[in-house]
Amino acid sequence: MQYGKFGFVARLAAAVLALGVMQGAGAADPDKKEIRFGATAGPYADQIRYGVKPVLEKRGYKVTIIEFSDYVQPNLALADGAIDANAFQHVAYLKKFSADRKLALTDVIQVPTAPIGIYSRKHKGLAEVKPGNTVSLPNDPTNLARAIAILQQIGWVTLKPGTDPIRASERDIDANPHKLKLIQLEAAQLPRSLDDVDYAFVNGNYALASGLKLTSALALEKIPDYYMNLVAVKTADLNKPFVKDIREAYESAEFKAVTQQRFAGFVQPPYQR
Incomplete structure (x- = not known):
């Protein structure tokens, strides 16, 4: 009898501990307050730096911009979890790259795009x-x-x-x-x-x-629609609060003002027209 009682208590303690871990994991993302944002060096990093980062910082986020010099590493870093989002590519490139490398990446929102x-x-x-x-x-x-x-x-x-x-x-x-x-x-x-x-x-x-x-x-x-640049995240993160906040930062009046001031000649996405 004593052994059975002990076993029940041990199982109950383990279940409570597991529940606590699960709840902690679920609460971690809503409380996420740091966003590592990748972009190619130049205008897309600057859009984040001058237009998006200030909006996110007002919402309590710490935003770190990580600049890349090619079109390969930003998606690999995103898939590996080294960054949380990136902005540098259009949907045609994202889909082909993701299919070729078997990566689960998804587009979030178009961004003002510099034409060829x-x-x-x-x-x-x-x-x-x-x-x-x-x-x-x-x-x-x-x-x-x-x-x-x-x-x-x-x-x-x-x-x-x-x-x-x-x-x-x-x-x-x-x-x-x-x-x-x-x-x-x-x-x-x-x-x-x-x-x-x-x-x-x-x-x-x-x-x-x-x-x-x-x-x-x-x-x-x-630029046709499928060549407009965009923000991408891991597919598993698409519906998380920080992604919603990124989307709203790009759609904000503050970001539109920065676009008009600093990025003349860029093709505007629908939400800025």
């Missing part, structure tokens, strides 16, 4: 294009597809019928009447290529980081 621009230090306009001109493009598949779509929009190439604009590559070019020499480079290197090529397609964040102005581009991309 066409820049030149040798020509004053697109009409000056000549046969054999050199054109540098980003080499990652999603941004290469964007650049090729722009090439078609400005009439420099024609794509094969039925080409998916999200997956377009040089193989999909049906006609290149100017016989342009297309040079694929890592996106971060495109601003430096301006001294060597006739025209360069430069992602907005790298253009701004290198000192180029969106307003000085010879032409700017008309």
Whole structure:
């Protein structure tokens, strides 16, 4: 009898302890007051720094901004839990990257997005294009597809019928009447290529980081919805309070004012229009 009583008490104590642990784990997230926010260095980190962080700090959060120099590490860091959210990519890239790496990441909200621009230090306009001109493009598949779509929009190439604009590559070019020499480079290197090529397609964040102005581009991309940049989180975190607060910080009047003041030329998401 004594042994049975002891066993019952031990089991009861263990159950109470387990319940306490479970309750503690459940309460940890609502009480979460630190957000580690990843972004590529430049405008998307600055949007957080000047527009989003102050709003979150008013709600009691400590916000740490972690800057990345490529398009790979921010998602790996998010999946590993090294950061809580990131802002640098569009939904087409997020879906492909997540599928390829088998990561459970989800988009939260679109952010003001810098379009790809066409820049030149040798020509004053697109009409000056000549046969054999050199054109540098980003080499990652999603941004290469964007650049090729722009090439078609400005009439420099024609794509094969039925080409998916999200997956377009040089193989999909049906006609290149100017016989342009297309040079694929890592996106971060495109601003430096301006001294060597006739025209360069430069992602907005790298253009701004290198000192180029969106307003000085010879032409700017008309960004379709699926190329608007966004905030991403782990899918398991999507409905947590800190994610709701991030979304509301981007939708705030304070952030809109910062966007208008600091990010001229960016394409605004629907909630800012």
